[in-house]
Amino acid sequence: MKVKKVDHIGIAVKNLDETMKFYADALGLKTVATEVVEDQKVRIAFIPVGDSEVELIESTSPDGPVAKFIESRGEGLQHIAFRVDNIEEALQELKSKGIRLIDEKPRKGGGGAMIAFVHPKATNGVLVEITQRD
Numbered sequence: 001m002k003v004k005k006v007d008h009i010g011i012a013v014k015n016l017d018e019t020m021k022f023y024a025d026a027l028g029l030k031t032v033a034t035e036v037v038e039d040q041k042v043r044i045a046f047i048p049v050g051d052s053e054v055e056l057i058e059s060t061s062p063d064g065p066v067a068k069f070i071e072s073r074g075e076g077l078q079h080i081a082f083r084v085d086n087i088e089e090a091l092q093e094l095k096s097k098g099i100r101l102i103d104e105k106p107r108k109g110g111g112g113a114m115i116a117f118v119h120p121k122a123t124n125g126v127l128v129e130i131t132q133r134d
Contacts, residue, residue, distance in 0.1 A: 001090040007083035007131045008053040012066050013075050016058035037110050042066050044110045081129035087114050090130050
């Protein structure tokens with residue numbers, strides 16, 4: 001598996017619109033798109049920074065994974081995503097190395113990406129996302 005780059009950093013927030021104002025007003029960064037990902041019960045905003053992005057993530061449901069994350073840990077860094085050429089091969093390689101996965105098969109994520117998560121117990125507490133964009 002070859003990691004091409006840090007694709008994005010995911011930040012869990014309670015209020016997407018208010019948080020986007022900070023990035024725009026304080027840092028001069030522009031949101032290029034927002035979307036709802038129904039499967040994951042989230043509304044997300046993409047903010048390009050150089051060759052990567054900040055992904056702001058707001059839960060659309062009180063029982064969603066991001067709502068639960070915020071409830072237990074508060075707002076803040078939720079995950080880091082690494083882009084690969086072939087996500088299925090990457091997952092097979094991780095699995096063959098005994099790495100614990102949350103997703104053994106890729107699923108659709110925001111921005112048209114295919115995504116899968118590595119379990120934080122395998123990464124010293126960091127939620128790692130593997131992503132492929134065509």
